[in-house]
Amino acid sequence: MKFQLKLPNVKNSIFAVMSQKANEFGAVNLSQGFPDFDADPKLIDLVTYYMKKGCNQYAPMPGVPALRQAIVKKHQAHQDVEYDVNTEITVTAGATQAIATAIAATVCPGDEVIVFEPTYDAYVPLIELQGGISVPIELKAPDFKPDWADVKNAISPKTKAIIINSPHNPCGSVLDSSDLQELANILKNTKVLIISDEVYEHIVFDEKPHVSISSNRELRKRSFVISSFGKTLHTTGWKVGYCLAPEVLTNEFRKAHQFIVYSVNTPMQYAIADYLQDSTAYERVSSFYEEKRNLTLKLLKKSSLKPLHTSGTYFQLVDYSHTNFENGIEITNYLVKEKSLSLIPLEPFYQKYEAPKLIRICFAKKDKTLKKGLKSLNAF
Numbered sequence: 001m002k003f004q005l006k007l008p009n010v011k012n013s014i015f016a017v018m019s020q021k022a023n024e025f026g027a028v029n030l031s032q033g034f035p036d037f038d039a040d041p042k043l044i045d046l047v048t049y050y051m052k053k054g055c056n057q058y059a060p061m062p063g064v065p066a067l068r069q070a071i072v073k074k075h076q077a078h079q080d081v082e083y084d085v086n087t088e089i090t091v092t093a094g095a096t097q098a099i100a101t102a103i104a105a106t107v108c109p110g111d112e113v114i115v116f117e118p119t120y121d122a123y124v125p126l127i128e129l130q131g132g133i134s135v136p137i138e139l140k141a142p143d144f145k146p147d148w149a150d151v152k153n154a155i156s157p158k159t160k161a162i163i164i165n166s167p168h169n170p171c172g173s174v175l176d177s178s179d180l181q182e183l184a185n186i187l188k189n190t191k192v193l194i195i196s197d198e199v200y201e202h203i204v205f206d207e208k209p210h211v212s213i214s215s216n217r218e219l220r221k222r223s224f225v226i227s228s229f230g231k232t233l234h235t236t237g238w239k240v241g242y243c244l245a246p247e248v249l250t251n252e253f254r255k256a257h258q259f260i261v262y263s264v265n266t267p268m269q270y271a272i273a274d275y276l277q278d279s280t281a282y283e284r285v286s287s288f289y290e291e292k293r294n295l296t297l298k299l300l301k302k303s304s305l306k307p308l309h310t311s312g313t314y315f316q317l318v319d320y321s322h323t324n325f326e327n328g329i330e331i332t333n334y335l336v337k338e339k340s341l342s343l344i345p346l347e348p349f350y351q352k353y354e355a356p357k358l359i360r361i362c363f364a365k366k367d368k369t370l371k372k373g374l375k376s377l378n379a380f
């Protein structure tokens with residue numbers, strides 16, 4: 001049967017493809033962004049506790065109140081920004097559902113949505129599913145920060161939203177408050193919305209803070225601020241995230257959310273709410289990953305592949321431009337087949353611009369996994 005395809009050019013995500021190749025070739029998997037170590041046993045015990053206590057039926061549509069309260073408290077402590085527990089926060093099935101829902105709730109056919117290339121792979125298909133048009137702006141090496149003049153030029157009467165991602169996957173760049181002020185000045189007299197993907201908010205290095213979009217008053221009023229406990233608590237498989245947004249935006253978000261997913265798994269929500277009462281649960285994550293970044297840099301010293309600077313996230317880019325490999329697909333295929341190491345090429349993050357000769361390493365792994373995997377790069 002033939003029918004009109006909505007996403008004719010979309011293929012399997014590169015993360016799934018490279019993880020599958022890692023399994024096929026018995027390679028060390030430093031490709032997909034998930035830890036190979038477990039979450040805190042205390043957190044797992046809390047899930048069991050709440051399951052045994054009978055918290056196994058539908059949670060309230062916006063999320064269990066205890067978790068909403070804990071998130072609002074965390075955001076206040078971390079960013080000094082207040083959100084209302086009842087009207088400005090929704091618990092979601094991971095950040096992906098929050099991003100999909102924010103787009104579904106706001107983007108109409110023909111609307112333009114500005115994205116930055118390299119672009120996390122979910123954004124463009126999610127825009128296109130709503131009939132929207134993505135407008136890519138290039139982030140240039142080596143610092144991969146937006147050129148705000150490009151953003152100003154890209155805004156048209158059709159621009160509905162901008163998707164921001166800081167700390168940035170795959171580049172590891174972070175925005176600071178002067179970036180946010182530049183963006184605020186550009187958007188001041190427009191109705192452009194922001195979908196701010198802040199899933200790596202608790203993974204920032206070199207004693208620099210994460211500056212949430214919400215910390216700028218002009219931006220807060222037009223933003224969906226999205227995060228994920230998958231990244232913060234090493235529980236990517238639980239798919240629990242959230243969306244903070246002013247009431248008027250949260251109302252629209254929840255209209256879509258209630259029919260897309262209705263609510264999110266109940267025992268995990270109660271467990272995370274309890275776990276967050278101790279703020280070290282998220283405060284220690286940056287230093288934990290900073291050690292892994294530093295170990296990665298140390299291990300890369302034996303290789304001629306040059307690392308770029310990573311200010312946040314658990315990804316490290318390395319430059320292979322001095323080798324004979326034509327592109328990232330070629331070098332990552334070679335590595336997985338011949339050197340038993342699975343990494344991510346940058347080409348799938350690009351639609352309009354040419355991908356630089358960089359590949360991505362995920363360092364959310366045990367030290368022994370990093371040592372074993374990165375040894376393969378000494379051959380360069």
Ligand SMILES: Cc1ncc(COP(=O)(O)O)c(C=O)c1O
Pocket residue numbers: 033093094095096097120165169197199227228229230231236239240241
């Ligand atoms: C930038 C970015 N946004 C969103 C997600 C998805 O988060 P979740 O697993 O909570 O849906 C990821 C996961 O890798 C990511 O890197």
